[in-house]
Amino acid sequence: MTKPIVALVGRPNVGKSTLFNRIVGRRIAIVEELAGTTRDRLYADANWGGVDFVVVDTGGLEMADSSPARPGPTGRGRQAAGVKRPPITAQTVGVESGLFLDQMRAQAQIAIAEADVVVFLVDTETGLTASDREVADVLRRAEKPIILAANKADNARRRADAVEFYTLGLGEPIPISALHGHGTGDLLDAIVESLPPSEVEEEEDDRVKIAIVGRPNVGKSSLLNRLLGQERVIVSEVPGTTRDAIDMEIEFGGEPIVLIDTAGIRRRGKIAPGVEKYSVLRALKAINRADVCLLLIDAQDKVTAQDQHIAGYILDEAKSVVVVVNKWDLIEKDTHTMVEYTQEIRAALRFMDYVPVLFISAKTGQRVQQVLQVAVQVQAERLRHISTADLNRLLQDAIAHHPPKSKSGRRLKFYYVTQPEVDPPTFVFFVNDRRLVNFTYRRYLENRIREAYGFLGTPLRLVFRSRG
Numbered sequence: 001m002t003k004p005i006v007a008l009v010g011r012p013n014v015g016k017s018t019l020f021n022r023i024v025g026r027r028i029a030i031v032e033e034l035a036g037t038t039r040d041r042l043y044a045d046a047n048w049g050g051v052d053f054v055v056v057d058t059g060g061l062e063m064a065d066s067s068p069a070r071p072g073p074t075g076r077g078r079q080a081a082g083v084k085r086p087p088i089t090a091q092t093v094g095v096e097s098g099l100f101l102d103q104m105r106a107q108a109q110i111a112i113a114e115a116d117v118v119v120f121l122v123d124t125e126t127g128l129t130a131s132d133r134e135v136a137d138v139l140r141r142a143e144k145p146i147i148l149a150a151n152k153a154d155n156a157r158r159r160a161d162a163v164e165f166y167t168l169g170l171g172e173p174i175p176i177s178a179l180h181g182h183g184t185g186d187l188l189d190a191i192v193e194s195l196p197p198s199e200v201e202e203e204e205d206d207r208v209k210i211a212i213v214g215r216p217n218v219g220k221s222s223l224l225n226r227l228l229g230q231e232r233v234i235v236s237e238v239p240g241t242t243r244d245a246i247d248m249e250i251e252f253g254g255e256p257i258v259l260i261d262t263a264g265i266r267r268r269g270k271i272a273p274g275v276e277k278y279s280v281l282r283a284l285k286a287i288n289r290a291d292v293c294l295l296l297i298d299a300q301d302k303v304t305a306q307d308q309h310i311a312g313y314i315l316d317e318a319k320s321v322v323v324v325v326n327k328w329d330l331i332e333k334d335t336h337t338m339v340e341y342t343q344e345i346r347a348a349l350r351f352m353d354y355v356p357v358l359f360i361s362a363k364t365g366q367r368v369q370q371v372l373q374v375a376v377q378v379q380a381e382r383l384r385h386i387s388t389a390d391l392n393r394l395l396q397d398a399i400a401h402h403p404p405k406s407k408s409g410r411r412l413k414f415y416y417v418t419q420p421e422v423d424p425p426t427f428v429f430f431v432n433d434r435r436l437v438n439f440t441y442r443r444y445l446e447n448r449i450r451e452a453y454g455f456l457g458t459p460l461r462l463v464f465r466s467r468g
Contacts (some may be wrong), residue, residue, distance in 0.1 A: 003045070007056045015151040018179035019121060020044075020057035023188065039369045048188040053195060056115065057466060085427055096180070100294040112284075117145045117194045120170060125152045125162045128168075128295065134170040145194035148173040149187050153432040154180060203285035208379045209251070210372075211260040211286045213314070214296035215306050220324040222362035224248065224261040227372065239305045252372050254451050262286045264375065291382065291423070291458070292320045292375045299327045299359070302341070303348035309323070311349055318424045320458040321355045324371060331359035354450060355457045378457035384425060386453055388418045398448045412436035426461040 006018045024044040031158040046055045120139055122132050139146045150162035153175035174190060176183035212220045228248055248259045287293055293314045296309050315322055323345060329339065342357050349355065356374050360367045395417050403410040413432040420428055427449065431437065446460055 004053045004116040006046075006053050006117045006119060006191055006195075007057060007115035008121060010123075011129065011135070013177045014121045014123040014126075015122050016044060017057055017176045019119075019151065019176075019184070020055060022181060022184055023048075023055050030326070030422065040379065046404045048192050051192045051195065053116075063260045063328065069393050085278065095237060115144065116196055117147065117191055118142070119147045119149055119191065121149050121151050122165050122168075122173070123152055124150050124158045124175065127161070129373075132165075133167065136170055140169055142248045146170050146185065147190050147194060150175045151178050153177055153183065205256050208376060209258045209290045210292045210294060210375050211262060211290035212294045212296060213262050213287060213310060213321075215298070215310070218296045219259055220296055223294070223324070223326065223360075223368070224259055224309065226365055226368050227259060248414055252376065255370065255376075257376070260286045260290060265428050284313060287317050287319060290319055291434050292322065292378050294322050294324050294371065295355075297323060297325050297345070299325045299331050299341070303345055310346060311352055314350065315459060318459050318461065320382045320424070322371070322374050322378055322457055323349065323352075323355050323357045325359045328359040329364050329366060354455065354458060354459075374457075380445070381454055382458045383422045384453065384455065385422050386419050386425075386449075388416070388422045390417060391417045394430075394448060394452055398445060402444060403435070407438075408434050410436060412441070414425070421461075424459050424461055425455060426463065428463045428465060430465050430467065432467055436467045437464045 008020055010016055024046050044055060046053055118139065119249055120135065122128070148168065148170040150165055150173040153159045153162055153421040154177045159175040162173045162175040172184060174183060174187050176187050178184065213237055228250060242283060248261070250257055250259060295307070295311060295314065297303060311321070325341065325345070340360055341359070345357055347354055356378070357373060358370055360371065362368060395414060400415060406412075410433065416431075417429045418429055420426060429437075429445070442462055442464075446462060449455070449460060
C-alpha cells in the first residue's frame with residue numbers, strides 16, 4: 001500500500017529543511033541560512049504515533065518581492081541598513097511579478113496535487129509577507145488538508161507573533177521551533193489526524209505493473225509508444241517532456257499489463273526548481289507502485305552515475321528490474337560489442353548482478369518484442385515460492401560445502417530456513433545468534449539460492465532470527 005505524502009511548502013528560508021530533518025529524525029536535507037539552498041526535492045519515510053507517511057521537503061515558493069506585508073513592532077522585515085534595492089518601475093513590477101507568480105503558483109498547485117496533507121510553513125521572525133498571502137490564496141482553494149505552522153517561535157513573544165497569521169484564512173497557526181523541537185509534537189499530531197484513513201484492501205489487482213524509468217531523454221516515451229503500437233505520449237528531443245506518470249493498459253499473452261511511463265529522474269542537485277521537482281516525485285511513486293521496473297540506459301552513454309542512482313532507488317523499494325539498453329542502433333558494433341557492453345553494465349551495477357540486460361532500439365523496433373517477454377518472466381520469478389523441505393536441503397548442502405567461520409570463539413549455527421513471503425521473495429533463517437552472520441556469508445547464501453532457483457531480475461530478502 002502506498003504511504004500518504006506530506007509536503008512542506010513555503011517561501012525560502014522559513015525552515016522547511018530544518019523541520020524536514022526534525023520529522024524524519026536525522027539530518028538529510030541541507031540546511032543553510034542562504035535563501036534557496038534546497039535546490040532538489042528530498043523525501044524520506046517518517047512515523048508518528050505508529051502511523052507511517054512520506055514527508056517531502058520542497059524548494060521555496062518565491063515572489064519577485066517577498067518583503068513583509070508590514071514591519072513588526074521591532075522592525076522585523078525592514079530593509080537591512082546599507083542594502084540598496086533596485087528601483088521598482090511599472091515595467092519591472094509587470095515582468096518580475098508575473099514571472100515569479102506564475103512559477104510560484106505552478107509549484108504550489110503541483111505540491112497540493114501530489115500530497116495528501118500540505119504543511120504551510122511561515123516565519124514568525126520575518127512576519128507575514130506578500131508571498132505568504134499569495135501561497136495562501138492557492139491553498140485556500142485546495143481540497144486538501146492544510147496545516148499552518150508558524151516556525152521560529154522560540155520564545156513567548158514569537159509565539160504571540162504567530163497570531164497575525166490567522167489573517168491567511170487557513171485556520172489556527174501552530175507555533176513551532178523546528179530548530180529546537182518546540183511544538184513539533186503538536187504539529188505531528190495535527191498531521192496524523194489529517195491523513196486520509198487507511199485504504200481498505202479492495203479487490204486484489206493481479207495485473208503486472210511495469211514502470212519505465214531512467215534519466216531524461218533516454219527514450220522512455222519512445223519505448224512506451226513502440227510497446228503500445230501507437231503514439232500515445234509526446235516524444236521530444238527536449239529532456240523533461242514527460243512530467244506525469246502515465247498508466248496505459250495493454251494485453252500481452254492474454255493477460256492484462258499496466259505500463260507506467262515516468263518523468264526522467266535527475267541527480268540530486270541537477271533537479272530544476274518548479275515542475276520538474278514534482279515530476280521526479282511522480283516517478284518515485286511510480287517505482288513504488290510497480291512490480292517490475294524497466295531501467296532504461298542510453299547506449300551512447302553506457303551506465304552513468306545517475307543510472308546507478310536510479311538503480312539504487314529501485315533496489316530500496318525491493319522492485320524487480322530489467323536493464324534495457326536503448327539506442328543500440330546508434331552504436332558501431334562488431335561480434336564482441338554486446339558482450340563487452342554487458343560486462344561493463346554488470347560491473348557498474350554489481351549490486352544488481354542478477355538482472356537481465358536487453359539491447360534494443362525503440363526508434364527502429366529492434367528487439368523491442370523481447371522487453372515484455374522478459375518483464376513478465378521476471379514477474380513470475382518474483383512470485384516463485386520454494387518449499388521449506390527443499391530450502392533446508394539447500395541450506396545443509398551450502399553449510400557442508402562452505403561452513404561459516406567462527407567469530408570471537410563462537411560459531412554460527414543454522415536451525416532451519418523457510419520462505420514466508422513472495423513479492424519480493426523473503427527467506428527467514430533461524431540461527432543461534434544473528435549477530436554472527438556477516439555480509440560475506442549472507443551473500444554466499446543468496447548466491448546459492450539463485451544458483452538453484454534463479455529468481456531472475458528479482459531482489460531477495462534474507463532475514464536472520466536468533467533462537468528465542
